[in-house]
Amino acid sequence: MTALEDFLRTRAGGAVLDIACGGGAFARRLVDGLASYRGVTGLDIVDKREEFLGNIEGDDVSFVASAIGDYLRGDHGFDTISISNALHHLEGVGDILRDLRRIANPNGVVIISEMYADDLTPPQQTQRDLHAMIARLHVGMGEYHRATYTRDEINGFLAGAGLGVLHAFDAPHDDAPVEKGTDGFAGRAGSVMADAYPDGAPPDVSAEYERLKARAIAIGVARPPQLTLVCAYR
Ligand SMILES: C[S@@+](CC[C@H](N)C(=O)[O-])C[C@H]1O[C@@H](n2cnc3c(N)ncnc32)[C@H](O)[C@@H]1O
Structure with a gap:
């Protein structure tokens, strides 16, 4: 198996829960890829019901x-539980992964998909630094958000929670297109900074942003690598 879809097409998904689902991009990937499923629940701390239900149609689709x-x-x-690109948004992630066992049916799987922080190309490093700046700004606005984890850290959370890895799919994305300039992700960091400091950012924050903007122009920004792990409780 070389990609998550290779696993999904072998799996009867049963009752599916996508945690921190956002607008449902990952849940969509699950329902498109699974051999079958009985129902899908998206859960998010922010009410994204409309977007989620717009993305995934069907009778047995719900949002919490x-x-x-x-x-x-x-x-x-649930028989299939997923968390995509959200481990670094969850405070107490180790406890959450351990306690998911309570809602996992026998033979249930937990699918973790997370961008990671090691072995980055220079443009991926720009993306990581901009993302880390956005995370710090979010923390300043009262939201839990961390810089991305390394693969060792992600695997450490899983091992600590009693989850064994059944299948691992590592996509380095080291040939991803490089975006040079400040329109894309660098611009997004600028918008978050403006939201965080409507009356103007402090000099250290502005200086960091200017440094990252210059890096985005000179080196560019590229999609981060992604680790996807299909796990089960031991
Ligand atoms: C980067 S988005 C990922 C969205 C989606 N899973 C994807 O892969 O596109 C992170 C999501 O985590 C949600 N979130 C953060 N903390 C949460 C929590 N404690 N419980 C549930 N959702 C949470 C946010 O509201 C946000 O929608």
Whole structure:
């Protein structure tokens, strides 16, 4: 197997839960790829019901607006649980991964897909630094958001939670197109900075942004590498 889709087409997905689903991009990938599924629930701390339900149609599709930590206290059961590009958004991620066991049915799988922070090309490093700046700005606005983890850190969370890896798909994206300039991700960091400091950013924050903008122009920005792991509780 070389890609998540190779696994999905072998899997009867049963009841599917996509945690921190956002607008449903990853849930869409699951429902398109799984051999079958019984129902799909998207969960996000922000109410993205409309976007999620617009993206995934069907009778057995639902959205829950909740923090995952609160949801885990309820009585639920899922066969396929996913978390995509959100481990670095979850405070207490180790505890959350451990406690997911409560809502995983026997033979359930947990699919983790996360961009990672090691072995980056120079343009990927620009992306990581801009993302880390956005994360710091979000923290300043009261939102939990961390810089991306290394593969060792991600694997460490899983091992600590009692999750064994059944299949690993590592996409380095080291040939991804390089975007040079400040229109794309660098511009997004600028917008977040403007939101965080409507009356003007402090000099150290502005200086960091100018440094990263110059890097985005000279070296460019590229899509980060992605680690996707299909796991089960031991
Ligand atoms: C980068 S987005 C990932 C969205 C989607 N999974 C994807 O791959 O496109 C991170 C999401 O995590 C959500 N989030 C952050 N903390 C959360 C929490 N404690 N419980 C549930 N969702 C959370 C955010 O609202 C956001 O939609």
